[in-house]
Amino acid sequence: MNMQINEKAAYVRGLIEGLELDPKDKQTKVFKQISELLVEMAQEIKDLEECYDDVCDQVDAISEDLAGIEDVIGEEMDDDSFCYGGKGDCEGLAYEVTCPTCGNVEYLDEDALNEGSINCSQCGELLEFDYSDDELDDDDTVEE
Numbered sequence: 001m002n003m004q005i006n007e008k009a010a011y012v013r014g015l016i017e018g019l020e021l022d023p024k025d026k027q028t029k030v031f032k033q034i035s036e037l038l039v040e041m042a043q044e045i046k047d048l049e050e051c052y053d054d055v056c057d058q059v060d061a062i063s064e065d066l067a068g069i070e071d072v073i074g075e076e077m078d079d080d081s082f083c084y085g086g087k088g089d090c091e092g093l094a095y096e097v098t099c100p101t102c103g104n105v106e107y108l109d110e111d112a113l114n115e116g117s118i119n120c121s122q123c124g125e126l127l128e129f130d131y132s133d134d135e136l137d138d139d140d141t142v143e144e
Contacts, residue, residue, distance in 0.1 A: 006042035013039060101125040 003011065013035040021028035095108040097118075104122035112118060117128040
């Protein structure tokens with residue numbers, strides 16, 4: 001016999017009532033209170049299970065939506081070309097350079113910038129940096 005928790009609580013309540021205990025006896029009052037508590041707890045558990053199921057459905061829907069977004073983003077931008085040197089992670093890269101040929105944006109750290117040039121990861125164009133007359137200021141950094 002496979003009973004749900006609320007059915008078990010009702011069964012225990014029925015057993016206690018079936019004992020035909022003296023309603024004035026202190027033990028009878030305790031049994032009845034325990035019986036009522038079990039029924040209330042079973043209802044709360046049932047309500048929580050329903051909420052849990054709803055949350056699981058919502059998480060699944062969000063996960064599906066996120067997968068769709070990831071697919072769209074993946075089509076628009078290849079992680080291997082997103083940052084200089086094939087890094088998919090741009091953390092610590094403070095400078096942004098746009099290739100004049102293809103418009104690809106490269107993200108560089110200060111060491112790469114000091115080398116004086118890089119090849120565009122999209123089209124291979126040589127991008128040279130000549131800032132001997134210019135000073136880099138805070139406006140040239142990528143905001144995090």
